[in-house]
Amino acid sequence: MDRRKFLKGGAAAAAALSAGRALAGMGWSQGRPAAGSRVVILGAGMAGLSAAHELVNHGFNVLILEGRTRPGGRVYTLREPFSDGLHAEAGAVFSPANHEHTMHFAQLCGMKLHSVPPRDLFLASWVRSRMVRLDQSALDFGGLTPEERRLGFGGMLERYFYSAVNELTDPISLGWPPPALKKYDDMSFADLLRSRGASSAAVELLSAGYLSMWGDGVEKVSALGLLRDGWFGRNDFLCQIEGGNDRLPHAMAKLLPAGTIRYGARVIRIERAPGAVSAVYEQDGSRHRIAADHMVCTLPFGVLRDLEVTPPFSPPKHKIIREMPYTSVALVYLQTRRRYWKEKQIGFWMGTDTPLMTVIDASYKQPGTRGILEAYVTGQQARALTAMSPEQRVDSVRRHMQQVLPGIDAEFETGASKTWDDDEFTRGDYCWYKVGQSAEIMRTVAVPEGRVHFAGDHTSAMPGWMNGALGSGRRAALEIQRSAA
Numbered sequence: 001m002d003r004r005k006f007l008k009g010g011a012a013a014a015a016a017l018s019a020g021r022a023l024a025g026m027g028w029s030q031g032r033p034a035a036g037s038r039v040v041i042l043g044a045g046m047a048g049l050s051a052a053h054e055l056v057n058h059g060f061n062v063l064i065l066e067g068r069t070r071p072g073g074r075v076y077t078l079r080e081p082f083s084d085g086l087h088a089e090a091g092a093v094f095s096p097a098n099h100e101h102t103m104h105f106a107q108l109c110g111m112k113l114h115s116v117p118p119r120d121l122f123l124a125s126w127v128r129s130r131m132v133r134l135d136q137s138a139l140d141f142g143g144l145t146p147e148e149r150r151l152g153f154g155g156m157l158e159r160y161f162y163s164a165v166n167e168l169t170d171p172i173s174l175g176w177p178p179p180a181l182k183k184y185d186d187m188s189f190a191d192l193l194r195s196r197g198a199s200s201a202a203v204e205l206l207s208a209g210y211l212s213m214w215g216d217g218v219e220k221v222s223a224l225g226l227l228r229d230g231w232f233g234r235n236d237f238l239c240q241i242e243g244g245n246d247r248l249p250h251a252m253a254k255l256l257p258a259g260t261i262r263y264g265a266r267v268i269r270i271e272r273a274p275g276a277v278s279a280v281y282e283q284d285g286s287r288h289r290i291a292a293d294h295m296v297c298t299l300p301f302g303v304l305r306d307l308e309v310t311p312p313f314s315p316p317k318h319k320i321i322r323e324m325p326y327t328s329v330a331l332v333y334l335q336t337r338r339r340y341w342k343e344k345q346i347g348f349w350m351g352t353d354t355p356l357m358t359v360i361d362a363s364y365k366q367p368g369t370r371g372i373l374e375a376y377v378t379g380q381q382a383r384a385l386t387a388m389s390p391e392q393r394v395d396s397v398r399r400h401m402q403q404v405l406p407g408i409d410a411e412f413e414t415g416a417s418k419t420w421d422d423d424e425f426t427r428g429d430y431c432w433y434k435v436g437q438s439a440e441i442m443r444t445v446a447v448p449e450g451r452v453h454f455a456g457d458h459t460s461a462m463p464g465w466m467n468g469a470l471g472s473g474r475r476a477a478l479e480i481q482r483s484a485a
């Protein structure tokens with residue numbers, strides 16, 4: 001993919017998009033005159049929106065079918081029940097500054113960004129019932145070797161993780177991963193750390209928080225999946241959109257010609273035929289069918305596996321759709337009268353070995369006195385929270401928070417939660433790979449099935465990132481442009 005060209009194309013895309021108009025009655029929106037090609041896109045998340053931008057810009061007639069009543073999918077900002085205009089992210093939290101597709105669209109849509117500087121990441125962890133400062137020259141954590149204490153948290157990451165990342169070739173290249181990397185698919189992330197000399201105390205400390213956010217944790221996740229994530233760069237400056245990340249998909253949707261997105265349209269079947277492809281969907285209690293020359297399917301596989309597809313996709317694709325695991329994520333927010341935790345200097349987030357997993361200062365850089373502490377919980381602990389009532393989730397997180405950051409009981413005002421396993425339009429959060437599973441999926445996940453093209457973060461080299469979703473939408477659009485040429 002030619003990223004530089006994509007960035008340059010931004011201004012032209014904006015002009016072309018604003019010139020678009022709706023075709024009343026037909027439900028197709030038209031950009032510049034196309035060679036009669038109609039593309040139906042399933043889903044108005046970042047992948048669907050990006051594909052639509054690219055296709056409309058190249059004169060295709062585009063219709064997006066979106067089950068929800070809003071764009072953005074897993075980019076979702078909560079503003080209720082918080083006071084003083086505070087908000088918290090229930091989906092994408094931040095974008096590293098080197099994520100070119102996200103930055104491109106943020107710029108195109110005139111978004112203002114604020115950033116979390118690297119010094120506010122990995123300042124402290126809460127492990128073995130105490131605060132461990134990670135920003136000190138010698139780590140104070142029992143069981144580390146003298147060399148590990150000297151290396152510190154960042155030094156251990158370099159030695160045990162990034163040294164293996166350096167062995168990777170460009171994950172965007174065709175046919176990746178090469179056979180030489182299979183060994184990393186056959187080991188868990190924790191095994192990788194151990195195989196490079198990490199002591200058990202080092203594994204314990206490194207895996208509290210951020211590195212446990214994939215799937216069911218470091219003992220289960222394929223090392224190759226995390227190494228590929230690491231290849232795209234260390235999380236330096238993390239950017240957030242002022243006013244909430246969901247402002248970006250809303251702005252992207254607005255730039256499309258009127259009528260491009262049909263909201264409340266839940267797709268229930270995909271029908272494939274020689275020379276055409278159709279989507280059957282339900283809207284306002286009735287059933288509709290729309291035929292197109294091409295389809296971009298951005299639906300998460302947790303949803304797609306329950307759709308009827310006639311005739312079925314090829315056996316390898318069917319297998320991946322059925323088996324791809326998705327990370328369970330539960331987020332619980334506690335609004336407080338004061339940001340009483342600031343004096344503890346935990347920075348933007350803090351990993352823990354408690355059921356809270358990662359604690360995030362969700363009000364970081366938002367003005368005001370009140371604040372929001374968030375528990376970002378994944379895997380088995382997230383499934384336990386999902387099974388609770390919303391009130392029980394808040395109570396449970398409050399209880400654990402009182403141990404980790406004492407004072408919450410006195411400062412607490414109101415709580416909220418979002419769980420992704422029970423979201424009917426996602427069925428889980430971002431995908432992950434079990435040991436031994438990633439190489440096969442990575443090679444075949446994005447391959448089209450006739451006129452059905454696949455996009456979505458899960459089809460990209462950066463699953464779990466807006467950047468992966470946006471890039472995949474553009475890649476699917478390019479596939480269609482090539483096949484329509």
Ligand SMILES: Cc1cc2nc3c(=O)[nH]c(=O)nc-3n(C[C@H](O)[C@H](O)[C@H](O)COP(=O)(O)OP(=O)(O)OC[C@H]3O[C@@H](n4cnc5c(N)ncnc54)[C@H](O)[C@@H]3O)c2cc1C
Pocket residue numbers: 042043044045046047048065066067068071072073074075090091092093094095265266267268298299300303329420424425426429430455456457458463464465466467468469
């Ligand atoms: C808790 C959490 C934290 C995250 N953190 C980050 C982060 O810090 N940084 C980052 O860059 N990314 C992050 N992500 C990932 C990022 O949000 C996703 O990678 C990206 O938004 C995925 O976009 P998508 O278009 O591929 O999928 P989606 O956003 O899931 O879009 C798919 C769309 O399809 C629609 N749909 C589903 N089923 C149907 C149906 N049957 N009919 C019609 N429409 C349907 C959905 O409503 C949705 O709008 C996070 C995600 C979550 C949930």
